[in-house]
Amino acid sequence: MSFASVNNTIYAARKLVYYLKGELKTVNSQTAQTTTNADESAIRAFLYQMIDAWNRGSGEGFAAPFSKTADFLTFEGTHLKGRKEIAAFHQQAFDTVIKGTCLEGEVNFVRFVNSQLALMYVVIRVILPGQTETSPSRDSLPLYVVTKCDEGWQIEGLLNTRKLTLERQFFLDDFDSLSTEAQRQVTDLVAGLKASGVITPTQIDAK
Numbered sequence: 001m002s003f004a005s006v007n008n009t010i011y012a013a014r015k016l017v018y019y020l021k022g023e024l025k026t027v028n029s030q031t032a033q034t035t036t037n038a039d040e041s042a043i044r045a046f047l048y049q050m051i052d053a054w055n056r057g058s059g060e061g062f063a064a065p066f067s068k069t070a071d072f073l074t075f076e077g078t079h080l081k082g083r084k085e086i087a088a089f090h091q092q093a094f095d096t097v098i099k100g101t102c103l104e105g106e107v108n109f110v111r112f113v114n115s116q117l118a119l120m121y122v123v124i125r126v127i128l129p130g131q132t133e134t135s136p137s138r139d140s141l142p143l144y145v146v147t148k149c150d151e152g153w154q155i156e157g158l159l160n161t162r163k164l165t166l167e168r169q170f171f172l173d174d175f176d177s178l179s180t181e182a183q184r185q186v187t188d189l190v191a192g193l194k195a196s197g198v199i200t201p202t203q204i205d206a207k
Contacts, residue, residue, distance in 0.1 A: 034115035042153045043146050044107045047122050051103045059091025067147070067154045075140055075160045100129035118153075120144040123163075139163040 046065040053061030063086040066072070072080040080086045105124040112118045126138035145157035175183060 035112045035118075039112075039118075039148075039153065040110050043110050043118055043120055043144075046144070046146070046153075046155060047105060047107055047120070051105060051124075054090075054094070054101075054103045057091075057094040057099070059087040059089070059094060062090045063087035065155045066158075067149075067156050070155055071157045073157075073159045075162045102127040104134065116148040118146045120146055136163075137168070 049065055050062050053059075053064070063083045066083045066086055068083050069081070070083060070086065072086050074080065074089075078089070080089050103124055103126060105122055108121045108123060110118055110120045121141070121143050124140045124142060125134035127134050128138075140160055140162050142158055142160045144155055146153055147156045148154075175186065178186065
């Protein structure tokens with residue numbers, strides 16, 4: 001290839017790069033123009049709709065903002081697929097292990113990837129039955145993937161992550177390194193301290 005041909009190729013490549021950059025700017029501009037405050041408000045409302053349903057113990061209400069094929073990854077790793085499965089899973093939990101708990105929380109941010117795709121990052125806190133303050137060990141930081149269809153915005157994916165300090169992680173590492181019998185002794189010790197009123201659940205969470 002001649003020197004002139006190389007220069008022509010480089011020039012053409014540069015023109016293509018500049019063209020693509022211009023197209024990217026146009027797409028970003030169109031995204032900004034086609035997403036409105038109403039879109040963001042609709043997305044933010046999902047969090048408060050879900051909190052309200054949780055506090056009422058309604059699995060169906062909790063799952064309502066999700067699409068029929070949504071993916072929900074719980075904090076402990078369970079993968080729920082679809083609105084019906086999300087509703088059934090949470091209804092069982094509302095009726096048993098988390099019965100009487102209450103949520104509170106707020107939206108950290110909503111970021112539009114384009115006019116039909118957005119991310120929402122929130123913080124969630126849990127009040128256990130019989131308590132008046134939230135339990136820090138239950139704090140979570142869910143990330144939502146939200147899409148827009150003919151019916152409007154809906155949640156297509158949710159990854160729930162517990163907020164975990166390094167101090168608590170180190171404690172869990174130490175606990176996991178104990179024998180089964182030693183773990184049972186630690187568990188019994190904590191249960192005994194709680195029963196005697198020496199420590200409260202809130203104090204345990206704060207450790």
